[in-house]
Amino acid sequence: MGRVPTSVMWFRRDLRLADHPALRAAVDAGPDGVVPLFVLDPHLFDAAGTPRQAYLAGSLADLSERVGGMHVTHGDPVDEVVRVARQAEASTVHVSGDRGPYGSARDERVTRRLAEHDIELVRTGSPYAVAPGRVTKDDGSGFKVFSPFYRAWLEHGWRDPAPAVRDVPWFSPGGRTHRLPEVSSDADLPTPGEASARARWRDFLDEDVADYGEERDRPDHDRTSRMSVHLKWGEIHPRTMLADLGRSAGAEAYRRELGFREFYADVLHQRPDSAWDYYDHRFAAMDYDEPGDDLEAWKAGRTGIPIVDAGMRQLLGEGWMHNRVRMIVASFLVKDLHVEWQHGARHFAEHLVDFDLASNQHGWQWVAGCGTDAAPYFRVFNPMTQGKKFDPDGTYVRRWVPELADVPVKHVHEPWEMDDPPADYPAPIVDHAEERREALRRYEALR
Ligand SMILES: Cc1cc2nc3c(=O)[nH]c(=O)nc-3n(C[C@H](O)[C@H](O)[C@H](O)COP(=O)(O)OP(=O)(O)OC[C@H]3O[C@@H](n4cnc5c(N)ncnc54)[C@H](O)[C@@H]3O)c2cc1C
CATH class of the missing domain: 3.40.50.620 (HUPs)
Structure with missing residues (x-):
């Protein structure tokens, strides 16, 4: 039988x-x-x-x-x-x-x-609209640069969402089964589960997608979708989201970001070694500092650079950080503190609820100048200028760094310029202008 x-x-x-x-x-x-x-x-x-x-x-x-x-x-x-x-x-x-x-x-x-x-x-x-490895150049090799990948990905297209499966005959085979893990966290986490993912997605479509292109870089406004955690656990499939998106400029901008998620998964598939090793091997020979107290100050959000500290504290507080700020804190670690990107990526891996090996490691490598299609190394983010541009009133900084709650707008990104800076907030652990020169010197030496 x-x-x-x-x-x-x-x-x-x-x-x-x-x-x-x-x-x-x-x-x-x-x-x-x-x-x-x-x-x-x-x-x-x-x-x-x-x-x-x-x-x-x-x-x-x-x-x-x-x-x-x-x-x-x-x-x-x-x-x-x-x-x-x-x-x-x-x-x-x-x-x-x-x-x-x-x-x-x-x-x-x-x-x-x-x-x-x-x-x-x-x-x-x-977990992707198009499985990693499927979008290739005419000669069958993978893409190394985002824009042509994105065009080819759009052209390749994806299936419609799969119809619902009803009346699944679930059963238990008996035998040993574990209790679900009981873990509590101090971080303020979103509600988990498929219904929560759907609700968040509907809210984003109703309220924020139209302005996504203009608003996505503003941590103070906090209007990105926060779908990364739901995507991470597959509580919703990106195909479902793509089918809902429509054609507005905001929707186009959002589709492009989902394209980045697919691109990095594809790159990691092409180059599995790039999970923890340099995508561009030349950067392995760069002169980096041994991580010490500076790394610990960065992790704790006590560097004395307001936008960096706000981001690092948001990571600890919510298990999530705004994308613009992820770039700023990553740049600060690699180019101002001269610490190898893997140390930062490991800290993110520990704390991010949306941790995704492909997006995280390649996000880090992009910032560090050693990734695929990376920001050129010599373009060093100035965290004060970034803060003033993307958090002009200091709303984001004040939300996460209460020591600066009463600092006037003029000084919120540079409290050391005040005659009487808040005593409980640290002075900057490094001088950005000096460390920028040092980063460029090390880069020149590498070349
Ligand atoms: C150093 C660094 C580390 C990162 N680590 C992760 C990570 O571990 N997990 C993760 O999901 N994203 C990571 N990102 C990408 C990005 O920061 C997050 O996807 C985004 O902040 C999630 O918030 P959101 O859902 O509100 O994004 P939205 O702006 O609403 O974007 C919508 C979706 O598009 C995708 N997306 C957006 N930006 C990117 C990007 N730059 N790269 C890849 N996918 C993107 C995500 O799936 C996101 O949920 C990292 C970026 C950097 C610079």
Whole structure:
């Protein structure tokens, strides 16, 4: 007698039920039962700081309720997935494809182990509108520069959102299951889950997308979509968002940003070594400083440079930072403090709820001048000028640096210019003009 047709839906970065082609495939392959599985993989879970762990726990709890109880296990996915699939007597395990460096190697190992038991790992879709590696130049090679990638990506196009899958025959295979992790974080996190992602998206479309092009660089106005965390966990698929976007100038600007997310995933797929190594290897030979007290001051938001400190404190307070400020603080670490980008990327990885290996590492490398299509190294951000331009009244700085709450607008980005600066706020740990010269000197030496 053949097996009863059951399957396993192994959730990873796709914690939703709508627009979910892999779930459709799981139901087609397992009309008699689909096991909803999540494996807490210590390699990923333990590396995340508490804000990300807490958010994931909340998102899992939400999904678990909607599937009548998620089967949660803890350990190496190679062992766990095989064990659960065998227990469920499933012939297939379904996933949304993962082409990241760790995910693709893990999935290869799982595929091989499942095959020993005559079980297939079926990959359907990916967390992107177009799976990394699909958009190529005419000669089949990958793009290294964003604009031509973006044009080719638009031309390639993507499918419409997948129809909803109704009446999934969820079932539990019994046996050992872990409780959902209980993690609490001091950070002020958004509400996790698919409904929250959808609600946030609708609000953004109703209220902010029209002005997105003009407003996206203003941390004081705080009108970006904040969809990154929902995208990170796949509580919504970018295809769903792209289908809703429309044709306004704001929508065009937003589509371009989603294009950046896809571009960096593609670049990381082409160059998995660029996750922690220099995309442009020449920069490995640059003269950097050993990280010490300066790095700690940067992490704590105590550098004495208001916009930098505001950003670093927002990261600790919300597990998120505005994009313009991510660029400013990253530039400050690399070019004013002369610390290698990986130290900053690691701190972001620990604290960002939306941490995404491709966007983070390539965001850092872009700022550090060593990434693909990078900002030229010699273009050094002046954090005071940036602050005055993008936070002209100091509203953002005051929100996150209460020591500067009463400083007049004129001095809010340069409190050291006051006759009587606030005593509880540090003096700048470096002189920007001097460090800019030093950065350029080191760059010249490299050339
Ligand atoms: C040093 C540095 C580190 C970064 N680390 C991450 C990270 O770990 N995870 C992450 O999702 N983004 C990262 N970014 C990109 C960007 O800062 C965030 O995506 C954005 O701030 C998220 O807020 P939002 O959803 O309100 O963005 P919006 O402005 O509303 O943008 C919409 C969406 O477009 C995508 N997007 C926007 N800008 C970028 C960009 N520059 N690169 C790639 N995708 C983009 C994101 O998915 C974002 O949710 C980083 C940027 C820099 C400079």
